[in-house]
Amino acid sequence: MSENHDIKTTQLYDQHLQAGAKMVPFAGYLMPVQYPTGIMQEHLHTREQVGLFDVSHMGQFIVQGAGAALALEELMPVDLEALAINQQTYATFTDASGGISDDLIVTRWAEDTFFLIVNAACKAQDFQRLQVHLADSADISLSELDLHSLVALQGPHAKDIMAELSSDAASLVFMHGCSASIDGIDCYITRSGYTGEDGFEISVANQHADRLADILLAYDACQWIGLGARDSLRLEAGLCLYGHDMDLNTTPVEAGLSWSISKSRRNNGAKQGGFLGDDTILLQLSEGVSRKRVGFLVDGKAPVREGSEIIDDQGSVIGMITSGGFGPTLQAPLAMGYVPIEYSKEGTALTALVRNKPRSIIVAKMPLVPQRYHRG
Amino acid sequence: MGQVVYTKDHEWLSRKDDVVTIGVTEFAQQQLGDVVFVELPEVGSTLLIGDEAAVIESVKAAGEISVPLGGVVLSVNESLIDEPELLNSAPETEGWIFKLTPTIAVDLSDFMDAGQYQQYTQDGE
Numbered sequence: 138m139s140e141n142h143d144i145k146t147t148q149l150y151d152q153h154l155q156a157g158a159k160m161v162p163f164a165g166y167l168m169p170v171q172y173p174t175g176i177m178q179e180h181l182h183t184r185e186q187v188g189l190f191d192v193s194h195m196g197q198f199i200v201q202g203a204g205a206a207l208a209l210e211e212l213m214p215v216d217l218e219a220l221a222i223n224q225q226t227y228a229t230f231t232d233a234s235g236g237i238s239d240d241l242i243v244t245r246w247a248e249d250t251f252f253l254i255v256n257a258a259c260k261a262q263d264f265q266r267l268q269v270h271l272a273d274s275a276d277i278s279l280s281e282l283d284l285h286s287l288v289a290l291q292g293p294h295a296k297d298i299m300a301e302l303s304s305d306a307a308s309l310v311f312m313h314g315c316s317a318s319i320d321g322i323d324c325y326i327t328r329s330g331y332t333g334e335d336g337f338e339i340s341v342a343n344q345h346a347d348r349l350a351d352i353l354l355a356y357d358a359c360q361w362i363g364l365g366a367r368d369s370l371r372l373e374a375g376l377c378l379y380g381h382d383m384d385l386n387t388t389p390v391e392a393g394l395s396w397s398i399s400k401s402r403r404n405n406g407a408k409q410g411g412f413l414g415d416d417t418i419l420l421q422l423s424e425g426v427s428r429k430r431v432g433f434l435v436d437g438k439a440p441v442r443e444g445s446e447i448i449d450d451q452g453s454v455i456g457m458i459t460s461g462g463f464g465p466t467l468q469a470p471l472a473m474g475y476v477p478i479e480y481s482k483e484g485t486a487l488t489a490l491v492r493n494k495p496r497s498i499i500v501a502k503m504p505l506v507p508q509r510y511h512r513g
Numbered sequence: 514m515g516q517v518v519y520t521k522d523h524e525w526l527s528r529k530d531d532v533v534t535i536g537v538t539e540f541a542q543q544q545l546g547d548v549v550f551v552e553l554p555e556v557g558s559t560l561l562i563g564d565e566a567a568v569i570e571s572v573k574a575a576g577e578i579s580v581p582l583g584g585v586v587l588s589v590n591e592s593l594i595d596e597p598e599l600l601n602s603a604p605e606t607e608g609w610i611f612k613l614t615p616t617i618a619v620d621l622s623d624f625m626d627a628g629q630y631q632q633y634t635q636d637g638e
Binding site: 170171175176177180365368369438439440442462463465470492494 | 546547549550552568570571572573575594597
């Protein structure tokens, strides 16, 4: 790390150090992978109490101007015109062949203003792509909220903390947001997250981020949670990680993300197609796919991790594990990966090779730990 | 326990008569984090210096234990199968990993003693 002078830190870096975090390079940033209590405790704490995550490495973009919705719809198979103000949606950026170039959350801030949160590792490329795409639209501007932090407050008691800080935010339902003031600090708060738990994501100007974190951490139920537990939490919740569980070589349909494709953009929809890769994706929606992402339960205690080959009973390689590890809430290993469609049925027994040793895995319905979103 | 020595890979070795017991140090378990699975070597198998003898899986990652001396695996700590967390709670006692009968006579003074190992961990790797 000492050789890498380009590595960035978030506004909250000093707080992580003070909390005793183990910092690791991630997507160009030094990020906390875990704190002294360890991933197991952090994971369970988030499921039982409240965890605070620094996700300021993620990209926060604003696309603004007349026609913004339609311009963005050319890059993602969602219906942004149908979003209510302050409503948000999960979406994928597709490429010309239907592959996924990133996944993101889009929030409609105003009639012609959209707030995008994209993956840290993809943000430079996403920004450039948006810039090129919007270059001919003189009325639409693109900017990055690079002087803003993003924190996630996740867990069953997140709502209790929020109730004391902002009644507006506390009354939000899943995938909705609002502008709010927490002890005089202007924030944009959404009811969303990446843990499977109820919770909030809070965008805040850097100069107020430390004080906001202090306010949240002053609650006994709340503690910092690192990227290690963030990964095990999202895995249990069945949520994809870009670059692992989907990428340019997988389409939203193969990745099990068809639910994120708006009806109006599908076959016979009012705005059918019209996004990059629409031929491939619409064909897959009507004809089906030859392989798909599934979840796995693992027999025994040995974790089956990313990169493990999946073999059939003849020993032929039929697929690959794309994410895997130990689930602290499940108290067992779990994984996800891609298999041919004929092996994707729930209950199908397969074998994964871990260090050349066969480990029995069973296709299981995701999420393996139930999501507990507040849908109102 | 007899004489205890340490390796640069943060293993401890303890010899009693012809048998060497091998495990990981307190420093190593702190680095590993919560251990969820230990893959043990096969009893009776012959290991050469540097062979992968065991794999320790934490929530986050897998770490390999390579054997610091050649020998035949005499026994393994079967308690780790059901209680891998012993590696966190008592890495240098109840959390031992396996016992080895060295193939050739070994001079444990080639390894670090407790004082040298402490210095080694303080200096960083």
